[in-house]
Amino acid sequence: MLVTMKEILDNANKENYAVAAPNVITELDTRAFIEAAEELKAPLILDYAYGMHPDTYFIGKICTILAKESNVPIAVNFDHGGDKKYILEAIRAGFTSVMVDRSALPFEDNIREVKEIVDLTHSLGVSVEAELGHVGQASNYGIDRNSALTSVEEAVEYVKRTNVDCLAVAIGTAHGAYPKGFKPEIDFKRLEEIKKTLPDLPLVLHGSSGTDLESLRKVC
Ligand SMILES: [Zn+2]
Incomplete structure (x- = not known):
């Protein structure tokens, strides 16, 4: 069944479990992720990042049709959504959530741009993920790691x-x-403080693919 990220994550936050959000690029990988979720009877977030497919509208339609036919809750999220026009295109395609990534902007600009989209999308029943601090690139870890922790x-x-x-x-x-062989340095204490301060807000972890399982379990 097709749901919003808010529906999935509010429940996960309340019940204290994590939800996978694999990146989808084609119809075939989307089908594989859904099959795995059904096998595990787990909710799923299909994360499509702008530019990974030549036609956002088409991939959005594919994801939402497959999600609707599934027997587990599935959200279709427009990951790292770019300009407002692309976010609107995603909503037109049926995405149930959008990530408005303005994490590279100064604090006030980030707030202003995200708030504008939140006001719009909430009126359409679409949920919003945003980013504060900035998750950088693993290839530039030495510099990116400490430059913008939340x-x-x-x-x-x-x-x-x-x-x-x-x-x-x-x-x-x-x-x-x-x-190869590198283990990211996770600031567990910072995460704990954020969670303690904002207990009702579901948190999202980007860049988990290469993170070791032990750290991921601890984070969850
Ligand atoms: Zn990301």
Whole structure:
């Protein structure tokens, strides 16, 4: 069944479990992820990142049709959504959630742009994920790791002012493949503080693919 990320994550947050959000690129990998979720009887977030497929509308339609036919709850999220026009295109295609990534902007600009989209999407029943701090690239880990970890104080103000449904936090993970044998340095204490301060807000972890299982279990 097709649902929003908010529906899936509010329940996961309440019941204290994590939900996988694999990146989808084609119809075939989408089918494989859904099959796996059904086998595990687990909810699923299909994450499509803008630009991974030549036709956002088409891939959105494929994902939402397959999600509707599934017997587990599935959200279709427009990951790292770019300009407003692309976000609107995703909503037209049926995505039930959008990530408005303005994490590279200064704090006030991030808030302003995200809030504008939240006001629009909430009126359409679409949920919003945003990012505070900045999750960088694994290939540039030495510099990206410490440049923009999420501040607890800023997170509180950010959530209050934007009214986002879930928040991606920077706690030491990074996108893409880490160098071989490399283990990212996760700031568990920071995560704990954010969670303690915002207990009702589901948190999102980007850059988990290459992160070791032990760290992922601890994070969850
Ligand atoms: Zn990401």
